[in-house]
Amino acid sequence: MNTPAYPIEKCRSCPTQIIWAVTERGRDMPVDAEPAANGNVALSTNDKGQVVARIVKPHLAFGRKDLRLPHFVRCPQADRWRQR
Numbered sequence: 001m002n003t004p005a006y007p008i009e010k011c012r013s014c015p016t017q018i019i020w021a022v023t024e025r026g027r028d029m030p031v032d033a034e035p036a037a038n039g040n041v042a043l044s045t046n047d048k049g050q051v052v053a054r055i056v057k058p059h060l061a062f063g064r065k066d067l068r069l070p071h072f073v074r075c076p077q078a079d080r081w082r083q084r
Contacts, residue, residue: 006043006051008033013077019043019068021053029053030071030081039067 006019017033021043031041031053040061042054053070061067072078 006033006045011071011075013080014075016071016074018071019051021051023053030075032069032071032074034068035066036069039064039069041068041070042066043068 006021008017008019010016011018011030018030019033021029021031021041023029029041031043032039040056040058042056042064043066044052044054046052056064056067072081075081
């Protein structure tokens with residue numbers, strides 16, 4: 001399976017590479033650039049060219065190798081950036 005290329009940036013708080021995506025509700029969401037075995041975020045591109053993040057339910061994620069983690073899971077400075 002070919003993984004699409006998304007624009008990658010470096011997190012402003014740690015050395016991790018991230019992809020900025022928009023949630024289905026229109027909120028910005030940093031996502032780790034590298035897929036993870038325990039990932040639950042699927043990325044796609046919408047008709048406006050935006051990267052869209054969608055949370056995948058656990059029973060649908062099994063065996064997928066294209067899922068990523070929200071960057072807030074691993075970033076040591078996540079609380080500094082998180083907005084509610």
